[in-house]
């Protein structure tokens with residue numbers, strides 16, 4: 001059970017922010033500010049653009065009493081672990097921290113991406129955990145996905161990566177999660193996709209039109225009823241092709257929102273207004289496209 005700080009509906013003004021490089025396009029301010037405002041919490045959520053050389057001083061500044069905590073994004077999720085006082089067991093296992101909570105000057109780090117993907121999976125799959133899930137990619141996001149799938153009770157998680165050594169390292173680090181590591185190639189797709197119930201794109205491919213982690217005709221190999229999830233928070237070519245084949249899909253926006261929900265509750269001690277955050281994130285995404 002996550003320990004909540006005292007409620008912050010009184011006092012302030014407080015500050016929060018996202019630490020990363022770059023942060024100019026982060027949706028986090030758009031996600032959190034309306035939620036803070038709705039709950040009457042006197043806090044402002046800022047963008048804290050931080051180069052690697054400035055990370056230690058930036059993290060140190062989070063100890064200030066007026067700061068409730070911070071989100072951590074690319075490329076600092078690993079480096080912050082050695083700069084804070086306590087890391088949750090699940091974040092330690094994932095090897096990454098995406099949320100820092102200021103507990104009276106002591107910094108606690110957690111990984112709420114795991115929770116975020118877990119909610120996404122149960123929303124799209126219901127209570128029934130798939131037997132076989134394939135995760136494309138073996139980076140930090142793939143680690144969070146694997147831990148969420150393990151918690152959901154998925155029996156077999158196949159991690160396929162261009163660099164298969166990285167997939168093997170992931171399997172070793174996340175032991176005893178039921179992970180099989182594979183090289184992402186044609187042979188793998190032909191063999192494993194026909195029995196895949198959930199396919200997750202956790203590679204960084206998908207932001208730009210024409211970018212796909214697998215050749216789109218290979219989606220024909222999936223069984224009817226398979227679900228395709230993409231961590232990219234837009235309609236990727238992969239998702240559009242899956243939808244055209246009648247497959248159920250989900251993009252990365254619910255994961256982004258629900259990781260934010262968990263972080264918000266840790267910072268403020270109050271239940272997050274989830275619907276407000278979902279609507280705010282969708283609106284911010286739509287605006288970002290125009």
Ligand code: NDP
Pocket residue numbers: 113116136137138139140141142161162163166202203204205213231232233252253255256257259
């Ligand atoms: P990493 O840089 O840690 O990992 C990138 C992964 O993509 C690696 O597995 C890499 O393979 C693979 N990849 C990159 N280029 C190619 C290519 N040309 N062909 C095949 N594979 C490739 O990134 P993250 O894990 O941090 O993030 C991955 C994605 O997830 C990003 O798009 C990110 O925005 C998204 N994300 C979304 C979140 C959300 O809330 N929706 C949360 C976190 C991340 P290799 O090892 O072989 O290089």
